[in-house]
Amino acid sequence: MDLQAEEGLSTTSFPVLVATAVPVERDAVAGALTAAPQDPAARETPLPGGSLCRTAAGFDLLAAGVGPALAAATTAGALTAAALAGRPYGLVVSAGIGGGFLPEAPVGSLVVADAITVADLGAETADGFLPVTELGFGTVTHRPPESLVRVVSEATGARTGTILTVSTVTGTAARAAALRARHPGALAEGMEGFGVAEAAAAHGVPVLEIRAVSNPVGPRDRAAWRIGDALAALTEGFGKLAPALESWNTHDQ
Numbered sequence: 001m002d003l004q005a006e007e008g009l010s011t012t013s014f015p016v017l018v019a020t021a022v023p024v025e026r027d028a029v030a031g032a033l034t035a036a037p038q039d040p041a042a043r044e045t046p047l048p049g050g051s052l053c054r055t056a057a058g059f060d061l062l063a064a065g066v067g068p069a070l071a072a073a074t075t076a077g078a079l080t081a082a083a084l085a086g087r088p089y090g091l092v093v094s095a096g097i098g099g100g101f102l103p104e105a106p107v108g109s110l111v112v113a114d115a116i117t118v119a120d121l122g123a124e125t126a127d128g129f130l131p132v133t134e135l136g137f138g139t140v141t142h143r144p145p146e147s148l149v150r151v152v153s154e155a156t157g158a159r160t161g162t163i164l165t166v167s168t169v170t171g172t173a174a175r176a177a178a179l180r181a182r183h184p185g186a187l188a189e190g191m192e193g194f195g196v197a198e199a200a201a202a203h204g205v206p207v208l209e210i211r212a213v214s215n216p217v218g219p220r221d222r223a224a225w226r227i228g229d230a231l232a233a234l235t236e237g238f239g240k241l242a243p244a245l246e247s248w249n250t251h252d253q
């Protein structure tokens, strides 16, 4: 019996890279993927910008750093290292805690992205914000495979919508309203998804983003943060997501 079967773990038939921002998020994901509590540092491989932990379930966990630029750089490094080693990833998952737009995404809930959109990459004009695409450059949205989003949403109960990537955390009701006006499908915001998605796109690998809501998007209120609840929701969500990925691979890809 192999290690995975012996431990009763669900596995994927393709390697999956899960990029979180910080180690505590990575460990919350690891909690769902390992049969017994263990120190993730025990199987840690250093990479430029972060470190990679291998799990027996076929998921490699990367604490890729906070913010879109560092997350993109670290994720790209991990993707390149895997490709050069002849073990390219079949999927990249951006995962972590995030802000939720009320009332659709309350604290403790999960959101899976059908669109991963950078909200503040562009130019400010007298007539408002212009996304970088309207300046003639790049992209502002990456779309995860529809079938994968459906499978993950059904398995985890996560709401499906746009997850915005911001470089500046929203801290006022006015900014939250402006974001919702520009992105009516937005359910959550984080700081890494678009960076992770850019790295995945550069490697031609599909991407998924899932966030557990730790705080409402709106007026800054550190006392209202529920990081522990969000991390617990992330662990529970990954416990259901892992087997769902296997069914997506075999039936829907």
Ligand SMILES: O=C(O)c1cccc(C(=O)CC[C@H]2O[C@@H](n3cnc4c(=O)[nH]cnc43)[C@H](O)[C@@H]2O)c1
Pocket: 021, 022, 066, 067, 096, 097, 098, 099, 100, 166, 168, 169, 170, 171, 189, 190, 191, 192, 214, 215, 216, 217, 220, 221, 222
């Ligand atoms: O000091 C503050 O007011 C503040 C408010 C929200 C988040 C922060 C962070 O430093 C956390 C950044 C970290 O966590 C993710 N995250 C969590 N909540 C949000 C949010 O409302 N908006 C954007 N990002 C959020 C993010 O992905 C980072 O990894 C500080």
